Structure formats: C-alpha cells, structure tokens
Amino acid sequence: MDCIYLTGIRGYGYTGYLPEEQVLGQWFEVDVRLWLDISPAAKTDAIEDTLDYRSVISLVQHLVKTSKFALVEKLVTVIADSILQQYDRITQVQVILTKPGAPIPDFSGKISIELTKSKSDV
Numbered sequence: 001m002d003c004i005y006l007t008g009i010r011g012y013g014y015t016g017y018l019p020e021e022q023v024l025g026q027w028f029e030v031d032v033r034l035w036l037d038i039s040p041a042a043k044t045d046a047i048e049d050t051l052d053y054r055s056v057i058s059l060v061q062h063l064v065k066t067s068k069f070a071l072v073e074k075l076v077t078v079i080a081d082s083i084l085q086q087y088d089r090i091t092q093v094q095v096i097l098t099k100p101g102a103p104i105p106d107f108s109g110k111i112s113i114e115l116t117k118s119k120s121d122v
Contacts, residue, residue: 029100076096
C-alpha cells in the first residue's frame, strides 16, 4: 500500500496533565503517515484522484489548537480517529504526537506518543 507522510505539523495547544499546561498552553508537533492507493492520481495527475493533504494538515492543526485534554494519549487518538473518519481514501493512519518542551524538571528532551490505526479500528 502507498503512503503519504506529513511531518512537522506544528500547533499551539492546551493538552496537558498540569493545570498550567491547560491554561498557558505549549507547542506540539505532529507527524502523520497515511496509507492509501495513489495509483489513480499517478495515472490522471489530478488532485481529485488523491488526497489533498492540505486539508489533513488543517484538521490536525485545528484539533491541536482547540482540544483540551489531560493526556496526550487522548489527543493522539482523537487525531487518528478524526482522520480515518473524515477521509474515505485512507485505510490506515500513523500519528506521532510530540511535546518538544514538556514541563518536567531537569528534562530537556521530547516526549512522543505513536499510534497506528486502521479503518476497522474506528
């Protein structure tokens, strides 16, 4: 199966366990891998025969900006489910959600959650 990768989708959101994370917010970065058949578009060279990935990017940014959950596990699941529900062509999705600046003392690394789901999971 073919894949489209969308990497480095950034958004400022309010998901986090600590109360200040839900008030002050923080940056999130999302990478998405989309499984779909791109052969029709390869033949026709027409965007209507593939996925307009600009709309997926907008959806992910909207969900990051407007969601307010305690756990990133919830946010990554909502992103994956929303993509699978809104795009018929996509048969499977992988979402990697990263908190590049998690508020943890003496920790300067990143925290990432990876989730892979298919249509049958939704």
